[in-house]
Amino acid sequence: MTFSDIVTESKLKTRCMDIVEVLPGDKHYEQFLLFRHNNLRIPLGITSGRGLPDERDNDQCVHLATLNSEKDVVAVCTIRRESNEEFRLFQMAVDESLRRSGTGSAILGAITDRARKAGARGMFCHARTYAVPFYTRNGWTVTGSEFHEVGIPHLPMKVEL
Numbered sequence: 277m278t279f280s281d282i283v284t285e286s287k288l289k290t291r292c293m294d295i296v297e298v299l300p301g302d303k304h305y306e307q308f309l310l311f312r313h314n315n316l317r318i319p320l321g322i323t324s325g326r327g328l329p330d331e332r333d334n335d336q337c338v339h340l341a342t343l344n345s346e347k348d349v350v351a352v353c354t355i356r357r358e359s360n361e362e363f364r365l366f367q368m369a370v371d372e373s374l375r376r377s378g379t380g381s382a383i384l385g386a387i388t389d390r391a392r393k394a395g396a397r398g399m400f401c402h403a404r405t406y407a408v409p410f411y412t413r414n415g416w417t418v419t420g421s422e423f424h425e426v427g428i429p430h431l432p433m434k435v436e437l
């Protein structure tokens with residue numbers, strides 16, 4: 277099997293996965309919170325808050341999760357309404373074994389549709405600097421200078437809807 281076959285197979289697997297909305301109390305919610313913790317906090321050495329909601333979560337949030345064929349969470353992201361026209365994106369993460377196979381772009385596309393349908397004209401985020409090429413590839417632009425958050429460099433980014 278060539279590298280290109282592996283990438284193609286991986287992209288096909290991505291297409292077979294479901295992207296679902298997760299509400300607090302749903303059967304996937306606990307797994308969703310653990311996935312966020314394991315993929316976004318643990319790599320930064322943050323061990324507190326395991327299985328707890330993010331401090332930015334509120335009733336203005338929409339949480340999406342990608343489920344594989346075993347119904348395990350393999351990608352997540354959240355948007356929160358900041359005003360009538362603007363949403364903030366945060367907690368974007370894909371299981372390490374599925375990265376660079378289109379899984380992140382698929383869930384980002386789904387949450388962008390949700391924001392658009394809810395009347396948003398734009399979204400913004402604080403992107404980890406190393407993840408900027410992912411957002412750029414999906415149509416986002418850098419809007420300011422680098423700053424530090426949770427101990428690592430970030431850049432402010434936005435996308436028009």
Ligand SMILES: CC(C)(COP(=O)(O)OP(=O)(O)OC[C@H]1O[C@@H](n2cnc3c(N)ncnc32)[C@H](O)[C@@H]1OP(=O)(O)O)[C@@H](O)C(=O)NCCC(=O)NCCS
Binds near residue numbers: 371407411
């Ligand atoms: C950032 C992240 C969400 C991207 O998800 P993904 O599923 O790997 O992204 P995709 O496969 O949809 O990538 C689409 C394109 O974005 C760009 N891209 C994605 N990850 C990249 C990387 N690490 N370096 C450079 N370009 C990257 C590429 O152009 C890629 O297309 P290609 O694979 O055909 O070259 C994922 O790497 C991740 O979960 N990282 C750890 C958590 C994290 O840092 N989240 C972001 C917080 S701001």
